[in-house]
Amino acid sequence: MIPVGFEYSRPSTVEEAVAALAADPDAKVLAGGQSLLPVLRLRLAAPTTLVDLRDVESLHGVRVAGDDLVIGAMTTHDEILHDARVAEHAPLIAAATATVGDRQVRHLGTFGGSLSHADPAGDLPAVACALDATMVAVGPNGRREIPAADFFVDYLTTALAPDEILVEVRVPDTAGWGHRYEKFNRMAQAWSIVGVAALVRRVDGGVTDTRVALTNMGRRPVRATAVERALTGTAGDAGAVTAAAGHADEGAEPPSDVNGAADYRAHLSRVLTRRALTVAVGA
Amino acid sequence: MTRISVTVDGVESTDEVEPRTLLVQYLREARGRTGTPVGCDTSNCGACTVLVDGRAVKSCALLAVQADGREVTTVQGLSNGALHPVQRAFHERHALQCGYCTPGMIMAAVDLLRETPDPTEQEVREGLEGNLCRCTGYQNIVAAVRDAAAELRGAS
Numbered sequence: 131m132i133p134v135g136f137e138y139s140r141p142s143t144v145e146e147a148v149a150a151l152a153a154d155p156d157a158k159v160l161a162g163g164q165s166l167l168p169v170l171r172l173r174l175a176a177p178t179t180l181v182d183l184r185d186v187e188s189l190h191g192v193r194v195a196g197d198d199l200v201i202g203a204m205t206t207h208d209e210i211l212h213d214a215r216v217a218e219h220a221p222l223i224a225a226a227t228a229t230v231g232d233r234q235v236r237h238l239g240t241f242g243g244s245l246s247h248a249d250p251a252g253d254l255p256a257v258a259c260a261l262d263a264t265m266v267a268v269g270p271n272g273r274r275e276i277p278a279a280d281f282f283v284d285y286l287t288t289a290l291a292p293d294e295i296l297v298e299v300r301v302p303d304t305a306g307w308g309h310r311y312e313k314f315n316r317m318a319q320a321w322s323i324v325g326v327a328a329l330v331r332r333v334d335g336g337v338t339d340t341r342v343a344l345t346n347m348g349r350r351p352v353r354a355t356a357v358e359r360a361l362t363g364t365a366g367d368a369g370a371v372t373a374a375a376g377h378a379d380e381g382a383e384p385p386s387d388v389n390g391a392a393d394y395r396a397h398l399s400r401v402l403t404r405r406a407l408t409v410a411v412g413a
Numbered sequence: 414m415t416r417i418s419v420t421v422d423g424v425e426s427t428d429e430v431e432p433r434t435l436l437v438q439y440l441r442e443a444r445g446r447t448g449t450p451v452g453c454d455t456s457n458c459g460a461c462t463v464l465v466d467g468r469a470v471k472s473c474a475l476l477a478v479q480a481d482g483r484e485v486t487t488v489q490g491l492s493n494g495a496l497h498p499v500q501r502a503f504h505e506r507h508a509l510q511c512g513y514c515t516p517g518m519i520m521a522a523v524d525l526l527r528e529t530p531d532p533t534e535q536e537v538r539e540g541l542e543g544n545l546c547r548c549t550g551y552q553n554i555v556a557a558v559r560d561a562a563a564e565l566r567g568a569s
């Protein structure tokens with residue numbers, strides 16, 4: 131199907147983009163369009179204006195600022211996969227991005243669009259939560275920072291106001307941490323039935339930090355804090371990993387849908403967490 | 414209406430389009446490039462794959478206005494006259510039955526070989542994950558892409 135008609139604007143600065151959003155309460159940002167256009171074609175949404183961010187140069191690209199990696203919202207999945215700084219400072223992002231969609235989707239889809247879309251089955255929201263990333267938004271009242279833990283509010287809903295734009299994401303350096311994104315789906319190109327983002331830091335063998343976040347185990351990404359507590363302080367051996375992974379679904383409220391029932395997802399989360407941690411602790 | 418200039422298969426043109434026009438519609442209806450078909454409503458099948466500035470994208474998941482100032486290559490613009498090595502390999506390997514997925518498969522394969530000139534069988538299968546074929550079972554498609562890869566490597 132063809133989308134319902136709308137106005138199109140293509141500003142070249144963040145300020146112009148915010149003004150365009152403020153001018154029409156039913157306006158929407160257009161990033162890569164890889165989630166928005168399918169939604170518009172199915173006529174599940176009918177914004178009256180699309181504000182295309184492609185020409186806003188400041189939103190593109192990756193840089194290092196102090197101890198943080200800063201990823202512009204309009205950086206595409208494909209650019210992330212080819213970026214040496216991402217590979218060095220936040221390899222978990224690259225690993226998860228490689229599992230997103232297919233090459234065509236990765237050429238257009240953006241990091242910021244995936245986070246703003248906040249699809250519970252999307253792979254990158256859980257990754258942002260595991261990394262304790264900070265979202266930087268700009269609206270009519272200026273700039274503000276939103277921790278990942280507060281950014282994902284509900285199904286397809288973020289803390290962004292309708293006239294706010296996600297401009298960049300600050301990611302703390304996790305060079306040297308073990309990492310793994312473990313995704314379960316039945317077909318190539320498909321979304322996660324369950325996904326697990328894991329990060330482990332070890333000092334002299336012992337596990338000093340554990341971060342685990344789950345994809346599609348609730349209406350928003352879930353931090354598996356019971357797993358984190360159980361593994362941290364151990365020697366990171368197979369027994370400790372298995373015991374910790376057994377807590378993966380604690381407090382989660384997984385959905386039941388055509389891809390699987392809630393109890394099946396709970397089971398998957400424990401199995402995938404064990405696999406993810408086994409890689410992340412390193413041999 | 415919005416005015417856009419898009420180069421399609423080497424020919425630049427300036428047109429007035431409704432913003433909601435999908436790139437694939439623009440290619441087929443305004444530019445006559447009907448070699449690019451539409452196979453689905455969900456941006457899953459990949460039949461509509463074209464190159465925009467040399468990168469494979471699904472032309473049903475992009476608005477024509479987003480292609481403003483860009484260069485689009487469709488299956489009809491892959492080569493002048495003679496078949497492109499990927500097209501020839503699909504022909505020789507009988508990598509199609511109904512042919513509906515073929516333009517998209519070929520464009521995705523061209524993009525894959527740009528990045529991975531000597532793909533393993535597994536890399537071809539994963540590289541074409543965004544393209545669905547309901548007829549062939551993929552076997553001959555994979556063989557054709559690997560043949561074309563060998564020919565392209567020999568040619569460069």
Ligand SMILES: Cc1cc2nc3c(=O)[nH]c(=O)nc-3n(C[C@H](O)[C@H](O)[C@H](O)COP(=O)(O)OP(=O)(O)OC[C@H]3O[C@@H](n4cnc5c(N)ncnc54)[C@H](O)[C@@H]3O)c2cc1C
Nearest residue numbers: 159161162163164165166231239240243244246252253296
């Ligand atoms: C066939 C297919 C398979 C896919 N498979 C996967 C998968 O396996 N895993 C996965 O995670 N994703 C998958 N995706 C989705 C893909 O990752 C999209 O790129 C992503 O969800 C949205 O990014 P986008 O840049 O295309 O955003 P758009 O579609 O342009 O926008 C999505 C939403 O976010 C809003 N938005 C975008 N950018 C901003 C911003 N900077 N500030 C404020 N709001 C903004 C838009 O208004 C819109 O509501 C798939 C998509 C397709 C078509």
Ligand code: FES
Nearest residue numbers: 452453458459473
């Ligand atoms: S027509 Fe199916 S992906 Fe474009």
Ligand code: FES
Nearest residue numbers: 510512546547548
């Ligand atoms: S040949 Fe018929 S869909 Fe591929």
